[in-house]
Amino acid sequence: MFADYSLAELGSIFVMQGFAGLILFSVFVLMALGLAIIFGQMGVINMAHGEFMILGAYVTYFTSQFFLNYLPGLFGAYFFLAMILAFFAAGALGMAVEWLMIRRLYKRPLDTLLATWGLSLILQQLYRSVFGPREVGVELPSWMMGSISVTDTIEVQINGLFVMGLTIVITVAVALLMYKSAWGKQVRAVVQNRVMAGAVGIDTEKVDRYTFGLGCGIAGVAGSAFTMIGSTGPTSGQLYIVDTFLVVVFGGAQSLLGTIASAFTISQAQSTMEFFLSGSMAKVLTLLGVVIILMLRPQGLFVIKVRR
């Protein structure tokens, strides 16, 4: 299959596809980060994660509309406000859901799966009724449009670069929060031994609620970033949920590093294959590869050893 292309062309193809893969990677990482916190740290299957992401995307859309209509002068900066709003909107919804539903189900992970699926159906229909069934896209500020030519054949889009930069910032922030802050220490303590954590005075219920909220909030930010590269509809979230779960499981559920590594592997494999095969076959092969590897190595790529 490579015979039709010259060497230089092949190089460009790999770089361009690699770049497309990096954008996919950023979306995966942003979505998977929230999921890794919720699933990996709390053991809760949140099937509505995609809908939290879409909530963030809608918040971003409405913020951009607001700026467009009332503050056109500041339009270039709307995204930063939108991101913060998206974080708090999705996080608040997440905390409400945890309080109403999830906390009754911690001992029944399969049932959380069903309940959150129900939640995702309700949210989808809610978005459809409130925001309409059509997909909406935000208008990018002018500084985010266009692309940079690296060589004659290689171009990179600025919005893609921006999303990648954002991903790095958020990943670092989450890592710092989980591994360097007092709160992160509490979360990890609760994960490793809930009873003991409670015994030393950690309010485990509160930690649970904020952890779930944080995971959903990050999903909201992911949705915000998602608007930079794609349009948003009521069911967009569902398209990514299976991939994201595979990313998290493939990486080893409790390891943030594993999540990033697996997101990288999956997205690069998919986007490189997409060029040579049809999109659907690339996806089938990627997912199938992941499933087969998971069958051979169920614990995922990276494992944290915890004495139970």
Add this chain to the structure above:
Amino acid sequence: MLKSDRTFFLRPQDMIGIAVLAFLLIVILPLTLDNFRLQFVGKYLTYAFVALGLVLCWGYAGILSLGQGVFFGLGGYCMAMFLKLESSSVEATKIQTTPGIPDFMDWNQITELPYMWQPFNSLTLTLIAVILVPALFAFIVGFAMFKRRVGGVYFAIITQALAAIMTILIIGQQGYTGGINGITDLRTLNGWDIRTDSAKTILYFVCVALLIACILIAYFVKSSKLGRILVAMRDKEDRVRFSGYDVANFKVFVFCLAASLSAIGGAMFTLQVGFMSPSFVGIVPSIEMVIYAAVGGRLSILGAIYGTLLVNWAKTSFSESFPELWLFGLGGLFIAVVLIFPNGIAGLWQTYIAPRLGPLFGGTAARRASPPATPPAPPPSGSAAPAAAE
């Protein structure tokens, strides 16, 4: 409730239950519903096969598969391939570039029948394939995963991924599978026109008969020693393993059984509805099938049938009058069945109605002994409930 003194696998109340269901499906519904509605019931009943499989697999053995649609689809596609080949005879398709192959292949520039379609020229092979292909697939998946002790949520996620893969594959490989439209325009089964009203009525009764046969199989499995090992495995897997049982083999078996049951449903679906498409394979239908079993009661074989009928009836009537409300209803049902009545309709029946009916049929003590609807999964508090819950 230990059943060591019985030799027959049905308890009296099970027989009454099956008889009531059979009476409802064979006499009452055909007499009260017009043909159009009866065909709907027939379609719902094909999903009941899946729910039945899920009761065994999920309720009794604790394995939640979110990929049952794959098996439903495999069974349905096997049947559809046979019917399609029969309706694409050389004279029926003589306007095509290559006569004698299904029309969608011709549209996709395929000039001869693909290798994997060849066996489906024969009805016998097709009927064998309907049962065996899904079972084989389930065996491969189950064997790979249960031997490595993958279970619980991981199994659920991976089976869900399989459902996604299968849908993408079917849609992507248009020339071989009919793509997103599926396999349509099915006409005859061995020369017998399946599109007429009378044929559909006959197929309805065939479906009911098969369903009752499958219910009997399910009861047999449940009351056998195997059934008790499954329950034991769900509640304390390690103890069963330490007692010398190979847990994985039992899981593989029940997963394969559930797959075959779903496939029978799929095949009946194709026959009654007259087409098969990837929209019955993917993530959404697969998880919806779980709710049928959950609403009926994940521990009740008969409950699953009523659950399927009820949810589908609600879906049809809501979608007809308030389409936008249906997803709210379905979503609410998912949440309610988990939070409020985890043992479904059967659990409600057991708690509120059966104790009142008890004196009429005898066996009161056993009924009274069954605890109120406790969620089955979490050991140790729930471990006593499932054995008595049916």
